[in-house]
Amino acid sequence: xxxxxxxxxxxxxxxxxxxxxxxxxxxTNVMDHSLDDGYAEAxxxxxxxxxxxxxxxxxxxLGLALGLVLAALVVTVGAAQARVAAPVVAKERGELIxxxxxxxxxxxxxxxxxxxxxxxxGARQREALRHSGGGDRGELVGIxxxxxxxxxxxxRLSVNDAKDVSAGGDGEPRGTSGFADTGRVRDRDMQRxxxxxxxxxxxxxxxxxxxxxxxxxxxxAGDAILVDNRPLVPPYTVLAVGDGQGLSxxxxxxxxxxxLHALQENYGIRxxxxxxxxxxxxxxPSVTVRIAQPKTEKGTS
Numbered sequence: 001x002x003x004x005x006x007x008x009x010x011x012x013x014x015x016x017x018x019x020x021x022x023x024x025x026x027x028t029n030v031m032d033h034s035l036d037d038g039y040a041e042a043x044x045x046x047x048x049x050x051x052x053x054x055x056x057x058x059x060x061x062l063g064l065a066l067g068l069v070l071a072a073l074v075v076t077v078g079a080a081q082a083r084v085a086a087p088v089v090a091k092e093r094g095e096l097i098x099x100x101x102x103x104x105x106x107x108x109x110x111x112x113x114x115x116x117x118x119x120x121x122g123a124r125q126r127e128a129l130r131h132s133g134g135g136d137r138g139e140l141v142g143i144x145x146x147x148x149x150x151x152x153x154x155x156r157l158s159v160n161d162a163k164d165v166s167a168g169g170d171g172e173p174r175g176t177s178g179f180a181d182t183g184r185v186r187d188r189d190m191q192r193x194x195x196x197x198x199x200x201x202x203x204x205x206x207x208x209x210x211x212x213x214x215x216x217x218x219x220x221a222g223d224a225i226l227v228d229n230r231p232l233v234p235p236y237t238v239l240a241v242g243d244g245q246g247l248s249x250x251x252x253x254x255x256x257x258x259x260l261h262a263l264q265e266n267y268g269i270r271x272x273x274x275x276x277x278x279x280x281x282x283x284x285p286s287v288t289v290r291i292a293q294p295k296t297e298k299g300t301s
Contacts, residue, residue, distance in 0.1 A: 118285035146213035146284035150204045153244040154279045155251070159193065159260070160235035161185055162268030183267045185234060187220035189260070193238060194218065196256025201247050202240035204281050208232045211284040235270075244275040 162183030194212060197205055205212045210227045217228060224231045240247060251257045252273065263269040 115285070121285075146204070146211045149281060149283045150241055151278055151280040152203075152241045153275075153277055154202070154239060154241040155197075155244055155248045156274050156276050156279065157193065157197070157238040157240070157251075158235050158270075158272045159185055159190070159238065160270040162270065164268065183269060184223065185225070185236065185269060187218050187225050189263065189269075190225060190236060190238075191218045192256045192259055196251055196254050196260075197238065197240045197247070199256070200242075200250035200254055202242045204241040206239045206281045208237055209282065211282055213284050216284075239276075239279045239281055241279055241281060244277070248273055248275050 164183060190207065194205055194207070207218075207227050210230060210232070212227070217226075219226045219229075221231070224233075225236070226232070252261075260269075260271055264271050
């Protein structure tokens with residue numbers, strides 16, 4: 001019985017079960033190939049260059065040495081330039097110092113000339129006052145105006161900064177002054193002292209040898225006290241000609257004397273007053289009358 005040839009049985013290929021991380025193929029690829037191909041090629045080229053050239057350590061040393069040479073060259077050039085410019089700078093500095101010395105000397109000479117002229121003007125004013133026919137009245141005017149030197153009994157008052165000029169407080173009389181060093185004598189302190197002496201009967205007053213007149217001004221320039229634009233330094237010695245005992249008593253009992261006492265008690269400013277038998281006060285350098293005019297008698301017809 002002829003039958004049809006039998007076909008070989010078809011074998012079925014067994015199916016492989018899916019990988020549980022099949023959905024994470026990108027992450028798996030990154031994990032399996034952590035080094036990029038470009039980086040790998042660059043590393044390979046660098047390795048080949050190191051193999052065919054100088055070692056890295058030697059090249060680093062050569063680079064450092066070259067940098068040090070360049071730095072030394074810059075320093076050497078700078079030092080050479082400074083050495084070349086030094087004589088020029090020293091010469092210019094010397095010339096400037098000489099010029100300052102010359103101008104200072106010239107200013108001192110001018111100041112001496114001014115003082116001499118002031119003395120000459122004052123002497124002529126005093127001479128004219130003596131020969132003006134005023135007699136005792138003219139002499140009194142000269143004393144009160146400071147045009148003539150005077151001497152006689154009076155008081156000597158000394159005022160000086162506190163030993164610790166940084167000491168101070170919040171109370172009067174300097175609570176609102178705004179000064180950092182309340183233990184320092186200020187121009188307004190000397191103004192009150194001088195005005196108090198005038199009010200107590202002083203006939204003539206001077207501070208550190210500087211005669212005061214009706215036109216005198218006591219001002220400040222920084223920490224310095226100026227009398228008629230001339231700086232004074234502490235201690236300040238005030239001479240006042242007048243009735244010595246009475247002048248001393250009246251001043252110390254006045255508001256200005258009590259003010260000075262308060263400065264001593266509260267801020268340590270050093271003061272002292274004494275009665276003197278004979279004080280000598282110089283004349284003022286010059287007395288300039290700006291407004292007053294002499295009174296003339298009208299003739300009768």
